[in-house]
Amino acid sequence: MELKINGISKQYGSIKALDNFSATLTDGVYGLLGPNGSGKTTLIRIITDSINSDSGEILFNGKDIKELGVSFRSFLGYMPQHHGIYPSFTATQYLSYIGSLKALGKNEIHQQVLYVLKAVNLLDVANRRIGALSGGMKQRLMLAQALIGNPKLIILDEPTAGLDPKERIRIRNLISGFALNRIVIIATHVVSDVEYIAKEIMLIQKGRLIYHDTPDRLCKSLENKVFEIETDEENLDKILSQYEVCNIHKSTDSIIVRILLNENQNEQRDMCGYDYKRIRASVEDVYLSVFDEERETEFVK
Ligand SMILES: Nc1ncnc2c1ncn2[C@@H]1O[C@H](COP(=O)(O)OP(=O)(O)OP(=O)(O)O)[C@@H](O)[C@H]1O
Ligand SMILES: [Mg+2]
Known part of the structure; x- marks a missing residue:
């Protein structure tokens, strides 16, 4: 698997949110680290084809994601930083809905929903309305939906925001376990989220990629x-x-x-x-x- 980010720029008015960002990613965990407002979410929205860049291209296994269209989405698991999830759905209903959006069969949905609920430690509240879940539980549910459909490219925007230390560690280990034969990108400003699990770290400052290396070489x-x-x-x-x-x-x-x-x-x-x-x-x-x-x-x- 290869994700190539080729010279991506994006401007909002006078703000250069991304400035000629280029990187090539292969299987493994990548930490996209940078302070608030450095351009992490903007880059992720472009990679997930949620917004357009002003220039540059994203290639997945050599093909432009714009041309891949729907088939690119079937490879993608995306946990956005901000989300409006349906408060009246139960956790199970919501995940089943995501499974059907990803065109999975009924049996497959059933199996995968159970599997991801277990992975993020939410089996206990599987039939509770989302509106009645705590902030950290909602966060874990968002991670669960990103894992449905066995995606080859998993993109997580601030996945551990609002989690208690124990869940933070559990989720970190879970993500690390998922990285085999997949590309996982974690955007965060929390260094400990990626320090020990990232194969490579990309430091982003004011929209520019300023360092991209293994944690060892960075240190x-x-x-x-x-x-x-x-x-x-x-x-x-x-x-x-x-x-x-x-x-x-x-x-x-x-x-x-x-x-x-x-x-x-x-x-x-x-x-x-x-x-x-x-x-x-x-x-x-x-x-x-x-x-x-x-x-x-x-x-x-
Ligand atoms: N829709 C938008 N309209 C105008 N400016 C925007 C928009 N989205 C992002 N920006 C600006 O682009 C820059 C990068 O924002 P972005 O959300 O990508 O940063 P971030 O690294 O994800 O920050 P955080 O850590 O706070 O999530 C910021 O200056 C932000 O104000
Ligand atoms: Mg962000």
């Missing part, structure tokens, strides 16, 4: 740049002003500050005077280093 780009400093209250302000800080961990007798050196800083010159150790970078560190100016994180002192 290697920050070799010798991430450190943990053990310090105390007294020195904390100085550290906060001196470095980009990724995390602060306070325990009863010390404070561990995870910091990131910028391109003008180096270990020999900028780390002396502290009790520190070198740390292997995580994808979260890469995300923070790339989207530095867009950070909204505040550290509570």
Whole structure:
């Protein structure tokens, strides 16, 4: 399987939502990571043929999706970021309806509905009206509908938004299990959703693809740049002003500050005077280093 995104651009008024985005995807999980407003949903809407791009093309196994039309949709499982699902349907009715839209036979629908309800842990509420489900349950139902019909291309826009930590992990593992012989794209700004399951990560900033690599190689780009400093209250302000800080961990007798050196800083010159150790970078560190100016994180002192 191959999905080729070829020079996609899309403008809304003066906003360039996508700027010449190109990537080639094969079987496996892809994390599309970027902050709010970076163009993730716009790209997904174009790939799913929900909106048109201004320029560029999307090829699925070498064929333009515009030409594939209905047959492309039969390969596609799509979980949109915002959805209006029918509140008076039960979960089972809704999933059966999606199965019939995908032209599955009656027996197949029955089997698949049971299978996906079980996969997203919703069997208990299979006959409850959607309007009476919690936010996280609705979210899981949306994931379930994307899995119906054995799609070869699964596109999930913020799939874990609103899920509790346990469900978040369950869903992450489920998605990872699904990726064999399929292309799965997960758009998110939550690094932990894709850090360990993505084959490759695409970092999108202001509509442009700025990095596309394996998590390992992305992390290697920050070799010798991430450190943990053990310090105390007294020195904390100085550290906060001196470095980009990724995390602060306070325990009863010390404070561990995870910091990131910028391109003008180096270990020999900028780390002396502290009790520190070198740390292997995580994808979260890469995300923070790339989207530095867009950070909204505040550290509570
Ligand atoms: N229908 C639209 N009309 C006008 N501007 C739009 C429209 N859809 C998106 N935009 C703009 O395009 C840019 C990209 O938006 P998009 O929804 O693709 O971002 P996103 O990465 O999915 O963000 P989020 O993380 O908040 O979901 C934003 O500046 C947004 O305001
Ligand atoms: Mg979005």
